[in-house]
Amino acid sequence: MKIIHHLLLSVTVAFSFADSFAQENAKAHNPVIYADVPDESIIRVGNTYYMSSTTMHMSPGLPIMKSADLVNWQLVSYAYDRLVDNDAMNLDNGKNTYGRGSWASSLRYHNGTYYVSTFAATSGKTHIYTTKDIEKGPWTTIEFKPDLHDHSLFFDDDGKIYMLYGAGNLTLVQLKPDLSGIVEGSEKVVIENASAPAGDNIMLKAEGSQLFKIKGKYYLFNITWPRGGMRTVVIHRADKISGPYEGKLGLQDLGVAQGGLIDTPDGKWFSYLFRDNGAVGRIPYLVPVEWKDGWPVLGTDGKVPQTLDLPANKTLIPGIVHSDDFSRKKGQRDLPLVWQWNHNPDNALWSVKKRKGFLRLTTGRVETDILSAKNILTQRTVGPVCTGYTSVDVSNMKDGDFAGLTLLQKNYGQVGIKIEGKNRFIVMINAGDGTPVEAARIPVTEKTVHFKAACDFTERKDMANFYYSTDGKNWNKIGTPLKMTYTLPHFMGYRFGLFNYATKATGGYADFDYYRIEETISNE
Structure with a gap:
């Protein structure tokens, strides 16, 4: 009887602890x-x-x-x-x-x-x-x-x-x-x-x-x-x-x-x-x-x-941030509310209608760097960790064009395809110390390349890594880790951004097939 009594007591305590834990988890948290x-x-x-x-x-x-x-x-x-x-x-x-x-x-x-x-x-x-x-x-x-x-x-x-x-x-x-x-x-x-x-x-x-x-x-x-x-x-x-x-x-x-x-x-x-x-x-x-x-x-x-x-708190997806396959049904907004442009956009140079299921970003002027580039489409990053993904069809980019994924702030990071003559390169830029540095350059022949950035804000670690893939399944880390810093000149948390800008001639365009965000960190 003593054994049964102790067993029942242990089960009762375990259920009580589990119930208490569940009740605590059912509350909201800061x-x-x-x-x-x-x-x-x-x-x-x-x-x-x-x-x-x-x-x-x-x-x-x-x-x-x-x-x-x-x-x-x-x-x-x-x-x-x-x-x-x-x-x-x-x-x-x-x-x-x-x-x-x-x-x-x-x-x-x-x-x-x-x-x-x-x-x-x-x-x-x-x-x-x-x-x-x-x-x-x-x-x-x-x-x-x-x-x-x-x-x-x-x-x-x-x-x-x-x-x-x-x-x-x-x-x-x-x-x-x-x-x-x-x-x-x-x-x-x-x-x-x-x-x-x-x-x-x-x-x-x-x-x-x-x-x-x-x-x-x-x-x-x-x-x-x-x-x-x-x-x-x-x-x-x-x-x-x-x-x-x-x-x-x-x-x-x-x-x-x-x-x-x-x-x-x-x-x-x-x-x-x-x-x-x-x-x-x-x-x-x-x-x-x-x-x-x-x-x-x-x-x-x-x-x-x-x-x-x-x-209790639920996920920030889809209320504050959300994935997007850029497919639109009749009557839907061209861009869901989770998206914001960096500064006023030039509406003649972007579209989700010219190619079904894609966001098209067309270059309209020559830029010096990403901070001066128009039509960067952004969403918030979220904590404590998150990963943003995209895929770019680069077939119609011109010599000097640069398109891909950025973590946008004054001390930004970016990864994408850069066209030089008839050659394509995956390039990662790290401006974590305030000065942009080309941290990696890899030649590719594929017309479609996938990119992602993984952010770790845990206990203000504020580190990010960039990756690329040629098949959307097998990922390779590229460049150097980005030390993210909240700067007053931008006065805003880091944002994922999709970009395409010209450094030599205008009129080229990049087609983005999807954007995905997860409240997890992916290192593979």
């Missing part, structure tokens, strides 16, 4: 999205959450994502197709807008209309986009000068509309009823030295404003960065939108900061924030919020928890 989705602004409309984010120099831009649980998100729209048509955004005349374009946005829902606003040094304007249907559009554009830095759009109960913006000293302005500009004489600095709750030795002045009204009080969230410390959340509150405001330190853990507040239909509160996480980019976190003495208290004992009392 980061909620292991990909570059910075500067989030989140609203809830009924039981559905919507989020806007920053993609800067990419087109289309100002992505809108949707979630039923705050954890698992899918792209549903972009607020604009093109931010502006100028040399910088078009990559013309030697100009670019890497690391600029549109920055932090403010997403709002008011009286049946969705509003998302942003600002851009590239245009010198503040941009407001409105729609009745956030998922299907269409979007209406309103623009005015100047560009109000890191503003928060706010509709007050009395019908007045405001923006609160700035860095360090934060300014409130009232907007005209039609949102076409600032009401003259309405500017007022409402908080001087908004970083003060985090100390007096500050290297990043308080910015990233997000303003909320909860139970009659105004709450303002900002990010700041004490010198020698970490990115920090500061919170201010006031009884009137014009102040006076009192402030306190909101969260100082893991460098998780910049964001705001969101509640669930059942009355729970969270703060949505992001963390700089090396080469993969700035990745979203959620922290639970409790209310004490009229203040939101962030985190679990002041810390960012690893798990959350929310539904």
Whole structure:
């Protein structure tokens, strides 16, 4: 009997442990999205959450994502197709807008209309986009000068509309009823030295404003960065939108900061924030919020928890990134929402219709390197590991053309076919130290070549390797490992990119048969 009793006890303990493990795994975990989705602004409309984010120099831009649980998100729209048509955004005349374009946005829902606003040094304007249907559009554009830095759009109960913006000293302005500009004489600095709750030795002045009204009080969230410390959340509150405001330190853990507040239909509160996480980019976190003495208290004992009392994270495929065989049925978009162009594309030089089941990239001008090349089609990398694949038919490329797969950032890596005279070479370029170096060159005769890049962002390892194959089955590593570095000039996590550019003459084209992404790392 003792043996049976001990056996039953062991089985019970084992099942209890397994059940506990299963329950723990059924919870959400941080980061909620292991990909570059910075500067989030989140609203809830009924039981559905919507989020806007920053993609800067990419087109289309100002992505809108949707979630039923705050954890698992899918792209549903972009607020604009093109931010502006100028040399910088078009990559013309030697100009670019890497690391600029549109920055932090403010997403709002008011009286049946969705509003998302942003600002851009590239245009010198503040941009407001409105729609009745956030998922299907269409979007209406309103623009005015100047560009109000890191503003928060706010509709007050009395019908007045405001923006609160700035860095360090934060300014409130009232907007005209039609949102076409600032009401003259309405500017007022409402908080001087908004970083003060985090100390007096500050290297990043308080910015990233997000303003909320909860139970009659105004709450303002900002990010700041004490010198020698970490990115920090500061919170201010006031009884009137014009102040006076009192402030306190909101969260100082893991460098998780910049964001705001969101509640669930059942009355729970969270703060949505992001963390700089090396080469993969700035990745979203959620922290639970409790209310004490009229203040939101962030985190679990002041810390960012690893798990959350929310539904478990699912794969980022297909919601945030996705594979594509470039086959299109009638009525489908030419490019799914997961794709964005590096800068504004030249739409005359790409097609998914000229050859069924292929993306065709045609050269339209001579380039010096990949960073100046038009029509690089990109998707995010994802962590902790991922692999991107493609296949290129190079039959119609011209002398000097270079086509293939890149990991795009200032310190990029690329692998592809380069045509020199009548010869074809697989070439790998490594710009990991800031200077592009040809790390490998292999002659080939095949007209179709497959390429892949495998990324390891685990614990900020930030390493990638490139591979090629002539049959799509047997892979060969090529060149040198790429040390990926998040650089401020590009201000974006690494992206997979499909490219074709000319270095001698225009008119050649490359046909890409597929793009595949996996949340695994493949070294073979």
